[in-house]
Amino acid sequence: VLLSFGISFAQEETKSGSDIKYGAKGGLNLANIVGNDAGDANNYIGFNVGFFVEIPVTDKLIFQPEILYSAQGSKSNGIIDGYNVDATLKFNYINVPLMFKYQVANKFSLEAGPYIGFLTSAKLKFDVEGLGSDTVDMKDDVKSTDFGIGVGMNYEFSDVIFANARYQGGLTEIGDSEAGGNSVKNSVFQIGLGFRF
Numbered sequence: 001v002l003l004s005f006g007i008s009f010a011q012e013e014t015k016s017g018s019d020i021k022y023g024a025k026g027g028l029n030l031a032n033i034v035g036n037d038a039g040d041a042n043n044y045i046g047f048n049v050g051f052f053v054e055i056p057v058t059d060k061l062i063f064q065p066e067i068l069y070s071a072q073g074s075k076s077n078g079i080i081d082g083y084n085v086d087a088t089l090k091f092n093y094i095n096v097p098l099m100f101k102y103q104v105a106n107k108f109s110l111e112a113g114p115y116i117g118f119l120t121s122a123k124l125k126f127d128v129e130g131l132g133s134d135t136v137d138m139k140d141d142v143k144s145t146d147f148g149i150g151v152g153m154n155y156e157f158s159d160v161i162f163a164n165a166r167y168q169g170g171l172t173e174i175g176d177s178e179a180g181g182n183s184v185k186n187s188v189f190q191i192g193l194g195f196r197f
Helices: 002-016
Strands: 021-034 044-056 061-080 083-105 108-128 132-137 145-156 161-170 185-196
Touching: 044 083, 044 185, 061 108, 061 185, 083 145, 145 185
Parallel strands: 021 061
Antiparallel strands: 021 044, 021 185, 044 061, 061 083, 083 108, 108 132, 108 145, 145 161, 161 185
């Protein structure tokens, strides 16, 4: 539905004299999992990179669909059978945020909108003190799609470069219950730069 709105907005852009703009963006993820079964999960540092389109709706409102590769997950540490274990969950997604940006002041805008994520890989890496490390494929234990809401802000350095900060909160549990997955959701803080072509 939002994409169909975007198409209708694009059809109106010639009337307002505004141009559709394209660009690339990227930055750091401070990711984690949250929920009843998240345990002592800690932040995992990943990254995001991809492309966006800016479609003017009014002079101050822009519809901005994106497609981003996003490295997410969590880290944890604990004692198992007397051994110190460091575990890292690594989730890789292709995320499609559908953001609406509103300019609230000169060079400054707020944004909000839904996103859908498509899982490309899920792995658990664990290091056992004194015994070594291993990596296990977890894709069968994680749902293939994620859905949530993003909210954030933007600061324009110029017509070409802007800074972006966003929180992306999952609304659906990512553990695949049919595969015995846990009740957890994605939680990601993002900070980065965007460049218009």
